[in-house]
Amino acid sequence: MGEHGTDHGYLLDNQQSEAGIRFGALAELFDPVTFRHIDRIGITKGMRCWEVGAGGPSVPTGLAERVGTEGKVVCTDIDVSWARDAASDVVEVLRHDVAADPPPPGGFDLVHARLVLVHVVERAEALRRMVQALRPGGVLLLEDADPGLQPLLCPDESGPEQRLANRLRSGFRELMxxxxxxxxxxRxxxxxxxxxxxxxxxxxxxFPIxxxxxxxxxxxxxxxxxxRLVAAGIATDEDIDLHLSHVATGRLDLAxxxxISAWGRRP
Structure with missing residues (x-):
């Protein structure tokens, strides 16, 4: 783990090699849900969108397809290295801290943040700035996790492999x-x-089961x-190796x- 940096809320540092793998898996799991909502909201040609804390390039790219060359997608993150692949005539990628920096100028038809605010310590301030960036009639779509609603990695805790998985997940939640x-x-x-x-x-x-x-x-x-799991005494290296070997079989049903996706319109 990168112990050198400032240890603010981010347990999962974007710059680590595993981050790209995580962003790809999150895109595969949640992009269909995100775009179901974006299409219900009605994001179409010529609209302006702000994608907050983009992570990987998949959401800004999908937004760009919907708004076309007459539209604009502003894509911001504290670490934009993962989103750079999305940059184009339509997609502008900016390094930006949603809780500290003023919103990008111009007003937006859609402001979207997925799995961002749960990691932001000043989340109320970030939310205020996103609302401020909406045009009249613009929509804010926030999507964030609620581990408390369903805390298990293996909801079907059928054996020792599943019990170990749930114990490690519980420890991860304690760290978060x-x-x-x-x-x-x-919620x-x-x-x-x-x-x-x-x-x-x-x-x-x-959520997937x-x-x-x-x-x-x-x-x-x-x-x-x-x-961090080992340093905190939550698990031993042997526990973690055993769990990773169980995961690698592909036979654990992991959730x-x-x-939660919530959206509302600025009057």
């Missing part, structure tokens, strides 16, 4: 909580959007945090925390 992550944040999104003055607020939730992408995501995540 100790760093200021709110493990019941997702608060509808209320936060209403309190921010948005109208027509709706929300739903999604088993998927090859969940297997890839779990292996990459555990490799990324194993040093994720529910991702």
């Amino acid at each position: 909580a100790a760093r200021g992550a709110d493990l019941s944040y997702g 608060t999104l509808p209320r936060l959007l209403r309190e921010a003055g948005l109208a027509d607020v709706r929300a739903d939730a999604y 088993t998927s090859p992408a969940c297997t890839v995501l779990e292996a990459a995540t555990v490799r990324q945090i194993r040093g 994720t925390a529910p991702m």
Whole structure:
């Protein structure tokens, strides 16, 4: 683990080699959900979108296809190295801290953040800035995890492999909580959007119960945090090697925390 940097809320540092693998797995799991909402909202030719904390290039690229050459996608992150592949005439990639920097200028028809705010310590300020960036009639779509709603990696805890998986996942959640992550944040999104003055607020939730992408995501995540799990006394190296060997068989049914998607319109 990169112990050298500042140890703010990010347990999963974007610059590590596993991060690219994680972004790819998250895109495979959640892009269909994200774009179902974006298409329901009605993002079409000529619109302006702000993608906050993009991670990989898949969402900005999909937005660019929808808004076309007359539209604009501004894609921001603290670390933009992963999103650079999306840069084009339509997609502008900017290094930006959503909780500290003013919103990109111009006003937006859509502001979207997926699995971002749960990691941002100043999340209320970040939300305020995103709402401020909306044009009248613009929509804010926030998608964030709620591990508290479904905390298990293996909801079907049928044997010792599944019990070990759930014990390690529980330890990972303890580390996240100790760093200021709110493990019941997702469920608060509808209320936060209403309190921010948005109208027509709706929300739903999604999580896979088993998927090859969940297997890839779990292996990459555990490799990324194993040093912290061991240092915190949550697991031994032997525990982690055993769990990774179970994951590698592809026979564990691994889930994720529910991702709650909430959206509302600026009057």
